Amino acid sequence: MxxxxxxxxxxxxxxxxxDWGLGAWTALVFLFLYGPIxxxxxxxxxxxxxxxxxxxxxxxxxxxxxxNEPILRTLGNSLVIAAAATVLAVVIxxxxxxxxxxxxxxxxxxxxxxxxxxxxxxxxxMGVSLLILFRVASLELGFASVILAHTxxxxxxxxxxxxxxxxxxxxxxxxxxLDLGATPLRAxxxxxxxxxxxxxISGALMAFxxxxxxxxxxxxxxxxxSRTLPLQVFGMAKVxxxxxxxxxxxxxxxxxxxxxxxxxxxxxxxxx
Amino acid sequence: xxxxxFMIDVRAVxxxxxxxxxxxxxxxxxxxxxxxxxxxxxxxxxxxLLRMLSGFETPDEGSIRIEGxxxxxxxxxRRNVNQVFQSYALFPHLSVRDNIAFxxxxxKVGDEETRRRVAEVVDLVALGGFEDRMPHxxxxxxxxxxxxxxxxxxxxAVLLLDEPLSALDAKLRRQMQVELxxxxxxxxxxxxFVTHDQEEALTMSDRVAVMNRGRVEQLGTATExxxxxxxxxxxxxxxxxxxxxxxxxxxxxxxxxxxxxxxLELRVPRAAWPADATRALVSVRPExxxxxxxxxxxxxxxxxxxxxxxxxxxxxxxxxxxxxAGTVLSAVVANESAIMEALHEGDRVWCGLHFxxxxxxxxxx
Numbered sequence: 001m002x003x004x005x006x007x008x009x010x011x012x013x014x015x016x017x018x019d020w021g022l023g024a025w026t027a028l029v030f031l032f033l034y035g036p037i038x039x040x041x042x043x044x045x046x047x048x049x050x051x052x053x054x055x056x057x058x059x060x061x062x063x064x065x066x067x068n069e070p071i072l073r074t075l076g077n078s079l080v081i082a083a084a085a086t087v088l089a090v091v092i093x094x095x096x097x098x099x100x101x102x103x104x105x106x107x108x109x110x111x112x113x114x115x116x117x118x119x120x121x122x123x124x125x126m127g128v129s130l131l132i133l134f135r136v137a138s139l140e141l142g143f144a145s146v147i148l149a150h151t152x153x154x155x156x157x158x159x160x161x162x163x164x165x166x167x168x169x170x171x172x173x174x175x176x177x178l179d180l181g182a183t184p185l186r187a188x189x190x191x192x193x194x195x196x197x198x199x200x201i202s203g204a205l206m207a208f209x210x211x212x213x214x215x216x217x218x219x220x221x222x223x224x225x226s227r228t229l230p231l232q233v234f235g236m237a238k239v240x241x242x243x244x245x246x247x248x249x250x251x252x253x254x255x256x257x258x259x260x261x262x263x264x265x266x267x268x269x270x271x272x
Numbered sequence: 273x274x275x276x277x278f279m280i281d282v283r284a285v286x287x288x289x290x291x292x293x294x295x296x297x298x299x300x301x302x303x304x305x306x307x308x309x310x311x312x313x314x315x316x317x318x319x320x321l322l323r324m325l326s327g328f329e330t331p332d333e334g335s336i337r338i339e340g341x342x343x344x345x346x347x348x349x350r351r352n353v354n355q356v357f358q359s360y361a362l363f364p365h366l367s368v369r370d371n372i373a374f375x376x377x378x379x380k381v382g383d384e385e386t387r388r389r390v391a392e393v394v395d396l397v398a399l400g401g402f403e404d405r406m407p408h409x410x411x412x413x414x415x416x417x418x419x420x421x422x423x424x425x426x427x428x429a430v431l432l433l434d435e436p437l438s439a440l441d442a443k444l445r446r447q448m449q450v451e452l453x454x455x456x457x458x459x460x461x462x463x464x465f466v467t468h469d470q471e472e473a474l475t476m477s478d479r480v481a482v483m484n485r486g487r488v489e490q491l492g493t494a495t496e497x498x499x500x501x502x503x504x505x506x507x508x509x510x511x512x513x514x515x516x517x518x519x520x521x522x523x524x525x526x527x528x529x530x531x532x533x534x535x536l537e538l539r540v541p542r543a544a545w546p547a548d549a550t551r552a553l554v555s556v557r558p559e560x561x562x563x564x565x566x567x568x569x570x571x572x573x574x575x576x577x578x579x580x581x582x583x584x585x586x587x588x589x590x591x592x593x594x595x596x597a598g599t600v601l602s603a604v605v606a607n608e609s610a611i612m613e614a615l616h617e618g619d620r621v622w623c624g625l626h627f628x629x630x631x632x633x634x635x636x637x
Contacts, residue, residue: 172361175328178348179355180426181378194365 037253044246061247068244074232081143081228082211085150089207092151093158094200098192100159101166102174116160118153126153127220134221141223149221150211157210158203165199202263209259213252278337279304279462280325280430285334287320294320296486297334302430302464307456309465311473312483313509318466319434321483325464326355326432339429349378354423355432358439360415362407368418369394369403375426393425396455413444420452424459431456433465437472449475470510474498482506504633507555514601515555517635520545527572527627530554534599538573538625544632553633560629561603563591564622565614571624577601582617591615593623 011019044062048055065071096115100108118126130149139145173195177187193200215230222228233245280302287295295317302308310318323329324336327348335344343351354375362371369390376386394400397417407415416436423431433452437445453476456463467473473480474494481491482505490502501507507515518530518538527539532554546552562568580600581592584607591603603623605615615621 170359170361172357172359173363175326175348176355176357176361176363176422177374178328179326179353180375180422181349182374183349186378191363194363197365 040246041250041253044243044250046243046246049243061243065244065247065251070232071229071244071248074227074229077143077226078212078229081146081150081226082208084143084147085154085211086204086208088147088151089154089158090200090204093155093203093207094162094193094196096155097159097162097166098188101163115156119156119160121153123153123214123216127217130217131220141221141226143226145221145223146218146226146228149217150214153214153217154207154210157206158200161199161203161206162196165196169195198266198269202266205259205263205266209256278302279306279339280464281337281340282321282325283335283337285321285324285331285336287317287324287329287331293486295324295331298486298488299334300481300488300491302462304462305460307453307463307465307476307478309467309473309477309480310483311467311470311480311509313468316483317486318468318483322355322432322434322464322466325430326353327351352429353432354426354428354430355434356419356423356436358435360407360419360436360439362415362418362422364407366407367403368399368405368407368410371407371418372422372425374422379426389425393421396424396458397421412440413448416440416448420455424455424461428461430462430464433463435467436465438467438469445472452476474510482509484509499631501555501631501633504553504555507553507631507633512558512602512604513555514558514561515553515633516599518552518554520550520552532599534595535597536575536595536599536601537597538630540630540632541627544630546632546634549635551635553635555631555633556601556625556629558590558602558604560625561593561601562624562626563593563603563605563615564624565619567622568624570626572627573625575623577621577623579615579617579619579621582615589615593621595623 043054045057045059046054047058047060100112105111126149130145130152134141134145169192173191174187177191178184182190213230214228215234218228218231222231233248236242237245278301280300282298282300285295285298286293298317298321300321310321312318320329324331325338327343327346327350330345335342337343338351338353363374366374372390372393373386376389381389390403394403397420399414399417399421402410402414407418410418416439419436437448437452440448449472452463452465465473465476474497477494479491479493480497482489482497484505490497490506492500492502497506497510501510501513504515507513516532516534518532518540521529521531521537523529523542524539526542528542528545529537529539530545530552531537538554540554562571568574575595575597577593577595579591580594583590583592587607589605589607591605593601593603595601601623
């Protein structure tokens with residue numbers, strides 16, 4: 001259709017120049033966004049220690065990375081913390097979304113707003129306030145403190161994702177389950193939860209990713225033993241750039257992209 | 273006290289939502305094996321009444337008994353009642369088979385029996401071959417059948433149907449009406465059907481409860497409701513009707529003379545006219561107005577009119593008549609070629625009204 005229209009009514013030269021201009025602009029924006037990442041990944045295979053000169057191709061930095069004890073240890077910490085924070089965020093976020101959706105409260109709107117605040121609160125504020133809280137509660141800094149801290153900013157993401165799904169859900173589904181003899185608890189578990197699964201998974205992936213690369217809040221709430229990978233990288237970068245960090249970043253980029261694509265795929269499944 | 277005659281016994285039930293009284297002091301008995309329809313415009317309380325039978329709403333006053341047991345405050349999952357939802361509410365993550373088996377699983381019916389009963393009901397609603405499909409892979413009509421199968425497989429005492437056909441196109445809807453009625457007879461199950469579609473109600477029901485503003489205006493068979501409406505609302509809501517305010521002029525031996533709004537004078541049976549009233553509503557169905565080019569014999573009322581408008585409706589021809597006295601009446605005549613050649617817009621015609629076809633209703637307050 002549009003091809004035919006284009007042939008019969010050629011666009012004026014001015015408009016075609018505009019098309020060119022817009023195309024070039026879009027290319028520039030993408031170059032700006034992804035150029036540095038491409039360079040970073042490229043130099044992770046460079047034999048030179050300097051990020052400015054290309055010498056030859058090597059896997060050396062990936063190898064060194066695998067033998068770097070602090071990086072491996074803090075990576076382990078980060079994975080444990082992210083996994084634990086995700087589980088907590090999923091439980092709190094899902095039940096919270098269900099309770100907010102299913103029952104009418106006084107001040108439900110206020111609760112809703114308050115829940116979303118940690119999503120936009122400056123991390124430095126969150127970090128300091130959590131540190132003070134843990135001091136007051138005399139909770140020693142360690143794994144528990146970081147996990148709790150991460151849960152506080154992760155669960156709203158799960159809650160919001162689940163809530164969006166709940167709003168699109170037919171309220172008669174729960175009633176149909178009750179009508180067929182399911183108790184409210186079984187109706188929730190057998191009907192509501194399966195319907196929410198795509199939203200829960202995409203919320204969980206979001207929470208996991210956020211926790212994995214969180215830096216500032218972790219800075220205030222870790223102990224030396226529960227140090228996370230981003231903190232380790234930050235510490236190493238302060239002393240000087242190292243191609244090992246390029247290799248690490250490359251791995252992170254690829255994993256994150258895979259996560260994001262998977263999440264989007266789930267969202268599309270859920271929208272069906 | 274429960275009346276053993278009734279499968280469902282609704283006594284003086286009232287339900288309010290804030291200031292709004294959705295159901296106002298309704299008493300209703302439904303016999304076992306009966307197909308009863310709650311019919312009314314939206315907001316008349318029919319769905320609220322249904323939801324109190326299924327247990328999703330609790331009455332503020334009154335009591336509900338099903339099979340002789342008081343269920344007024346019983347949770348929906350403890351009632352021997354199943355519902356077909358307007359949206360069908362099929363579980364999207366379960367196959368047709370698992371959707372249908374859901375109720376049996378909740379009752380902890382054994383695998384072997386579940387398989388047998390699901391197969392039986394799949395046969396009954398003609399869904400063979402679709403057992404492994406997911407709900408989103410089905411057409412509207414098929415989803416409707418799954419919803420139906422899922423609700424009848426636990427063999428409830430009462431099946432509640434909340435406008436289950438409203439999402440289907442006209443042709444499929446008519447086909448499903450016939451199938452539903454046939455299924456109900458075959459199962460001998462008590463059906464409570466909610467609809468705002470009067471044609472649907474008249475086609476399927478043993479009895480119809482016409483509801484308006486939270487009350488049952490009339491409870492009766494389709495013919496009773498159509499031919500002997502108990503109120504102006506029922507007369508207007510069911511089918512077409514000429515319902516006109518009338519004023520008493522004189523009493524005669526067997527009849528009273530009245531003047532209709534617009535000026536037309538009629539004689540109506542004296543027995544039908546409310547004893548002390550000077551005003552009432554006279555209602556007549558359009559198809560009961562006799563129209564002819566020649567004077568009509570045998571009708572108690574005869575008068576002349578002009579055809580003001582003619583609307584062709586296929587098998588029927590709809591006429592708007594302006595009587596010489598000034599009253600406007602609508603009439604429907606069968607579209608037979610012999611008559612059609614004779615009747616046209618602007619023609620003068622003779623009209624006749626028989627005593628039996630005049631329904632006298634109390635005047636609106």
